[in-house]
Amino acid sequence: MREVNSVYRTAVTLRTALIGKQTLAFDALGCDGIRPAVGHTIEEVRTFGKNIEIVWDDGVVLHSTFRLTGSWHLYRRGERWSKPRDRAQVVIAVSDWIAVCFGAISLETFRDFDPRRHPILGKLGPNISHHDVDIEECVDRMMHYEDREATVSDVLLDQRVVSGIGNVFRCEILWACEIHPWACASELKRAECRELLLLAQESLIAQIPNEMAVYGRQGKSCHRCGDLIRVAHHGEASRVLYWCPGCQIGHQPLVSPNITPLSIDRTPVFGDTHPASHVLMNELATMRGDGQDSFN
Ligand SMILES: [Zn+2]
Structure with a gap:
């Protein structure tokens, strides 16, 4: 459960950094198959258990699965990475952020509806x-x-x-x-x-x-x-x-x-304003309300 929560938090961070932005570069050493085209916009970041999916507006989906170790990292352009570059499995660059995937146990791409x-x-x-x-x-x-x-x-x-x-x-x-x-x-x-x-x-x-x-x-x-x-x-x-x-x-x-x-409040929203984040925050509130004790 603790790892699943960590995946949720990672997804929230990725949404804030990536959603609505054009892809300037995409490099995936650890992933065969269809690739999102440069210039296309990142539309959603979804989570299922320990899986994170990044969805582009042309329907391309990048699916990543993690165990105890491994995650997505976010770096500002020019910022020093905390892991060696040759261990990066996927690198996605947008105007102000670089998202890097390390240590996923599986990576694949497909189209949502092909x-x-x-x-x-x-x-x-x-x-x-x-x-x-x-x-x-x-x-x-x-x-x-x-x-x-x-x-x-x-x-x-x-x-x-x-x-x-x-x-x-x-x-x-x-x-x-x-x-x-x-x-x-x-x-x-x-x-x-x-x-x-x-x-x-x-x-x-x-x-x-x-x-x-x-x-x-x-x-x-x-x-x-x-x-x-x-x-x-x-x-x-x-x-x-x-x-x-x-x-x-x-x-x-x-x-x-x-x-x-998708529930969109008309009141001011702080933090991640993407609708997917609203869904996530509602889920988190529900989990807390259910008395799940593994939250930290
Ligand atoms: Zn109008």
């Missing part, structure tokens, strides 16, 4: 971040999505329609086009699909956004309408979705399907 692994799914769609992508073909793919009840949020992340849109840009382009994230994709007009995809392409090629309109801004005021930005888990891969309920009202459904609201 359509290419799905038995009935086909090939990846055109990569929207390419200059020469055929936008009208992408629009066709979006308009003819087989699940007529799918939300626009799910369709934008389905890599068979178009590939390359990560969760950050999904949230941002839906806000920019004032479309409700749970809008039924089949209700969108061709011009609306085209506008979303062109904006996605433009954003991906420019590799903005430096300043987010909704992503990571839960509880803060919308720049357009002043309402408070909300966040929830949504969809097949249960990704974190940010939106403004005040102005993203295009094609708003009568009932919001498959929503897992």
Whole structure:
């Protein structure tokens, strides 16, 4: 139990340092398989028992498991490491921190929801971040999505329609086009699909956004309408979705399907403000309330 608590604390620290930041470098000597691309944003840090998972906005997950020894360390850039560099298994650099994994007993990467692994799914769609992508073909793919009840949020992340849109840009382009994230994709007009995809392409090629309109801004005021930005888990891969309920009202459904609201206080929050941290702190409070004596 003591080790599990230590993993929780490590996760809280990693969240504060990494979440919402772009990956500037990723090096993983001890890990084969898919790698998060430089430039993608770290979206979540999750814990299960003695396991820590770091999730990027393109759905790549780095899973690390620890026994009694081994952990993630955080260093400021230029700070001296407390262990030799050649023992580092994974190094993740963001603008102001370097996270280093030492002594994990297992490390692997995978995609949270990888359509290419799905038995009935086909090939990846055109990569929207390419200059020469055929936008009208992408629009066709979006308009003819087989699940007529799918939300626009799910369709934008389905890599068979178009590939390359990560969760950050999904949230941002839906806000920019004032479309409700749970809008039924089949209700969108061709011009609306085209506008979303062109904006996605433009954003991906420019590799903005430096300043987010909704992503990571839960509880803060919308720049357009002043309402408070909300966040929830949504969809097949249960990704974190940010939106403004005040102005993203295009094609708003009568009932919001498959929503897992994350409790976001409107009162000031100290320390780690990420919603995942709220969930964690609630869990910790519950554990304390249950009289678990192994906390220290
Ligand atoms: Zn708004």
